[in-house]
Amino acid sequence: MTASLTLVIIMAVLYAAGVYVMLERSLTRVLIGFLLVGNATNILIFIMSGPSGSAPIVDGATADAPMVDPLPQALMLTAIVINFGITAFLLALIYRSWWLARLGDRGDTVPDEHARDTEESTDATFDAVDVDDQAIQDILDASDEHVDDESDETRGDR
């Protein structure tokens, strides 16, 4: 099996950088690390497809030319889609944890599209604030990671 040295080096660098960033405490950096490591793995799958060649389409004209192995590309595409979905979820999670840590007491009472649905649900939201307060306090006490997070994200936001 042959493989391009450039791709191998890129993969190695992505893995190294990804694992390094993933070990940070801040959630946003974990996400970036996950993206790097995920792409490194995609390149690893790509490397496993062997030497380059023409597109794997049988049209009768180029039947004898060496074709690339199409299966790893299909696997990569699936993996990319899965990574994309999980990244979206992680972003939502990071946003929620930032919301809890930063907005806290106001956080859950800011009106959103569902706030007008029922009287009861609004009451229940007010009740839940105590619980959230406690949680936010815990988060703040437990770690300083969100301090990093906040500065990162406020910079990004503004």
Add this chain to the structure above:
Amino acid sequence: MIASLLPLVVAIPLLGAAVTLALGRRTRLQVIVSTASLVLVTVLSVALMFDIDTSGTAVVHIGGWEPPWGIVLVADRLSAVMLLISALMLLGVLIFSIGQGIADQNDEETPVSIFYPTYLVLAAGVFDAFVAGDLFNLYVAFEMLLSASYVLLTLGGTGARIRAGVTYIVVSLVSSIIFLAAIALIYGATGTVTIALISERIRDLPQDIQMVLCVALLTGFCIKAAVFPLSFWLPDSYPTAPAPVTAVFAGLLTKVGVYAIIRTDTVLFVDVPLRVPLMVIAFFTLLIGILGALAQADIKRLLSFTLVSHIGYMIFGIAIGGAHALSATIYYIVHHIAVQTTLFLAAGLVERVGGSTSISRLGGVLKASPMVAVLFFIGAMNLGGIPPFSGFLGKLSLFQAGLEDADWLVYVLVAAGAATSLLTLYALVRVWNMGFWRSRNEVTGYSSPLLASLRESPDDSGSVMTKTISKLMLGATTGLVAVTVALTVLAGPLLGYTDRAADYLSTPGNYVSDVFEGGD
């Protein structure tokens, strides 16, 4: 004939998920659709189990593409029994959660509208993992169930759940990436991802390369199965989720990992000598897990630690190898799925009756609700391995299989297994004495060196708010307890079945030839 219906076990829950998602806020219709899909899958898996037992492994080539080109679904006896027990558990827990939804209609922490679709996706992922005939399909199945589990674990997005969810998600992501990288390496080495074909081609590779590939794959699976030293994430993340979610995670998700380890050991990497390393990790999983359980005051955390610990029995069974040990392992997995799910549901009921799951604050549950107490007691005795329950039978047959051809390592493991069983019993009896037997008014001002030495759960806010238990919740838990008792009553036929399943597994050629010759 029935065998060609195999893809439906994945398709029905996925379709159900789509429909329930479209139904959005019409909870009643959602409930009907999700219950109907799981009932259908349960019926189908009963039919499949009988069909596969009489007429051999079911193989379906998706889209008529034969392996190695197409995707193949394979269900042998092991897959069939796993399908059936998981379908039963998923159905039971679904009914429990319907009951809970009715009881807490205005609870903001359980947004029911996304619960059912996500739950059905989780079910589809679990079923797909059991019938996957190629490694990449197994990866997709894992991703399906994991993505659904991320949503279920962080349901409602409260601070505690987000915090627990982050640990769980990051650990799962790492395990998925290790798994995917292992698949890439295996593809590079063998040029295929079809399990049966890998099994044939892997033998031509040098021993050390086989070892590397096998270890890469097993590392990914061991994180999912929560095997020591990769089990640290489990007790921190499971207990914060809502009771039905924890129950289904505890019962099924780790066992999917164990199932994948069995496949790796019996079909994929038959020649790799895994006996000693697996024995060692089984030993540590058993003891470290149960010692962790002894230090917990919170019932849910305690149960999570026993969950980790009892995975050790299954790894022990896989490590011994051979038909008898595999048969005992399969029986033990079935027993453990049922009893662990039931216990977590019972713990959920206890929390509603007593207002807490911490044994330093619980008291008088026996008097408050004898029914809940009995349900918990049966589950606890079963997990602790008291005869005549299935926990005893599972452990006994596992030890017998080990002692057939024993060296000192097996003796050490059997001793560790027996000790773990006793310690499990000790931990659960302590819960019983403190939470159930002690009367309610003894709780305040009660001091004992035992309680002082226990670790409180970090998220326990010490609430004493009790909630009502609907009949449906009690009924679902009772039903699942009945399943665990049935595993004892039907132990004869079931062990006969697992013997046949293990016989089939212990010759990897069976699986390979069935995949290439069978198919509808």
